[in-house]
Amino acid sequence: MKPFSAPYSVLTDRLRGRGESSKWIEYLITTTCAIGNMLFGYDQGVMGGFLTSAPFEKTFPSISSTGSSTLQGFTVAVYEIGCAVGALSVIFAGDRFGRRTTVIYGQMILIVGSILQFTSYSLAQLIVGRIVTGIGNGMAVAVLPTWNGECSRPTARGRAVMWQLNVNIFGIAVAYWVDYGVNQSSLTVNTDWSWRFPLSLQVVFSILTIIMAFFLPDSPRALVKQGRMGEARDVIDMLSLESDAETREDAINFSMSIIETSLLEEAESNSSWGDIFTQGRPRFFQRLCLATMSLAMMQLSGINLITYYAPTIFQNTLGMTREMSLLLSGINGIEYWLSTFIPIPLIDRLGRRPMFLFAAVGQCISMAVLAATIAYPNDKAAGYCAAVFLFVFNTVSGIGFQGNSFLLPVELTPLQTRGKSVSIATGIFWLCNFFVVMISPVLISKIQWGTYVLWTGTNLCFIPMIYFLIPETQNATLEDVSALFEQSETWLIGPGSKKRLAQIVANREAIEATGADGEKVFTGHVEKLTMES
Template sequence: MLFGYDQGVMGGFLTSGPFERTFPSISYGNSPTMQGFTVAVYEIGCAAGALSVILGGDGFGRRITVMLGQTIVIIGAILQASAFTLPHLIVGRIVTGVGNGMAVAVLPTWNGECCRAANRGRAVLWQLNVNIFGICIAYWVDYGVNKSNLTVDTDWSWRFPLALQIVFSSATIILSMFLPDSPRALIKQGRLKEARDVLDMLSTVEDPVERSEATVSRSLQTIAMAIIERNLEEEAARDGSWGQLFTQGRPRFFQRLVLAVVSLCMLQISGVNLITYYAPVIFQNTLGMSRDTSLLVSGFNGLEYWLATLIPIPLIDRVGRRPIMLFAAVGQCISMAVLAGCIAYPANKAAGYVAAVFLFVFNTFLAIGFDGIPFLLPVELTPLQTRAKSVAIATAFFWLCNFFVVMISPVLIENIKYGTYILWAGTNFAFIPMIYFLIPETLRANLEDVDVLFENNPTWLIGPGSRKKLAAIISNRRASEEAEMNAAREAKEPAEGARGMVEHDEMKKEKM
């Protein structure tokens, strides 16, 4: 939620009188480059935070990394809310970014590694649904402080929204204390007993006695541990240097790193953060709305965006990742093209209304296909041995692309106006062949099943036919698991019979 709130909160007071009086050098129309830099420098901090996870993501575990990141966010929020000079505000945004970048690099991985294959997609999409709810909250907080007589013409109209970040970070730290770490991360650290305990906690069997005594449950837990341990042993035998990330080998390390980077960068260069960060500015200065109306429409835009993220949740683990992303890319391309056509006629009121509607339409398509899936794919497509590093690198690229988009957006709007939307229509069009040819389907697969898919298909054009190939891999794995469980049952029955005979003989001796 904090991730989304941070993305949406700045746009609401960039045209605010009290904010402009405190920081006149970045007021609207004065210096679009400096305004873009001040907003976008947060992403530089996020990229640095994401890269720091490479050093500590596996060593500290997922849970501690998130808690440490949120502590840094609190420090940054205090710096931002207490700023009286532009350098002070910029430092606060960088510090906040470092902390949030750490959390965003770890949270989807932590979530994905604690989920069953059947519901991993839904779990990560729920996570990103809450992210968009944070954007919605930011818009309505900005609208609220603009309407309140207590804050409308005071510094609290922007200090309070920035200070509110502390509430989200504090809640994250407290709630993380009650959550288990990832079983895969624990196994990689050699903490096997804790990993077994976490697998037991994550079991869907509610009764603790039944969960511990059921042969099938124990067998499944043993198989889950064995698969992860086996993969780790095989990977440990290979070269573990940093250079491994940029080599292929049988696991296709470099290809999978590239796909993780591409999936997250596609989200950013779709143009979404032109709208997310600058929605009130677009409605007010591009479409000619009053400040009050622009904040109100931005609030409804954020609300509709959040509600639209509910659409793919029941579909993701039924339809799959690729079809949903392809559908969204086509819709986003068309939406941006319509926006370009409408904004080309700024004096036409009807064109302005259509443009406002298609800002909503674009967000809807993006919420369906690009809001959560790009965060899910880096977890699913990268192997355990390099997952923490690969996801952190992909997340760093995500933030750098975010910085690029947010930095240049005010400059583009000022200089090429409707051409800005033609640019984003072109990038969304390019996504269609990229998704079709490069990104494989991961529907209902264990993370280890995806390893097999890449090992058995040494090609960059892995997308076409990947769904059928993965289904065959899943079928073979389930048959193997069932055979192992049957063997475990057969081995257990004679042992229990022999133990029963021994107990019977002992009882006879006692009676004699």
């Protein structure tokens, strides 16, 4: 039943077959995914702003500044447990429902969780609400980058996912400024609305995401995997930038043959669900590990220590007033968001690996400086320096880690296991998030500056991991990336991967351009395909 079984076509019918103007379908999918991801960022930033507010502490004294830091960390971090459950549920439901419908269901669950949160009068209800919200958000976040990436052109896929994650960081900035606004307003500052209103805004973003998803198509690759070939052809047709009908038909046939052959070859290996943990010719397990690693590295860099607890760090660690800590957190959120504009024009020019390495080095240096300066809490100059390097850390993370971490799982995993692999990777991502958010207030209270030494060490380890293990995926189709893994029977795939991938892309484009005698290219091999009359 529409709009769950299929989207309303009133919007896409007006845009298809119009050449370059058809890009707007792709742009609208990216926008929908971005708004959905905005909730991820918003919830990361919103809790830290009212943890130390008087009305919130009065309602929940057991997690106040004088209460248990462990219980406070659990209350904030339990959201990540819900997100992990939601992400892992996509393993079983994602391919069945498809990308678009999974997002819709996730947002509906998120609305229920948000209502539970902002109507809470007990800590138990708040915790349950955060778990339910997490389940819905985990479902959506596990699928949104895949939906966006699979509907994007190879030369624009990096930028599309970067835009999506840019709005995610914008959500963090919005949360900080909403918290600052309700703290400054005489109408809300000393009332429960100082924390209920920020939590209630999540419902607005979810409703907007659902409405937009009602009018947009699912991923053609997901539809092919479900056996819905006619619908997949229709989506490829509406995403095509060819205005000439005959040329567009040829392009559709080629795209369908690539996707179908990809799925067929992987299926012919007689793979089962458990084979995701084996290698085989497609190197399933290696690609699962890389998808998981790229997401886990973002969490274990220490970014969410700053994202979730920025106001607390400014107020309790650096000794600033509550008003100043909220203001600086808002400025920090805006600066963090602005930094994510930098990789958008660069990701498909420079590639993924250079930006990933840049961020790992920058984050390592920033955390080392933070450790050194926070070790002197009574030194005013050291406090200013620490505040500056909180900004520096966010900047380099926004440039090289944020978008890359979500883009690579989509690009590195094969179609046959992509839904399951990305779900597992995202589930582990949320568990790492839970670990970081749970232990951060405890670490800050117990070992103080030693907390930042820990994150210096993790970022230092990331540098060789990125260099040796993660390949380049720049300007290649998802099937080209599969060819790279099949031709590179080593875990140390990173060095030289850009050159090898460029040759695979060149081979495919050469044969695609000729199209003679029904020859098609797939995974670096030229194969004779039977063309139906």
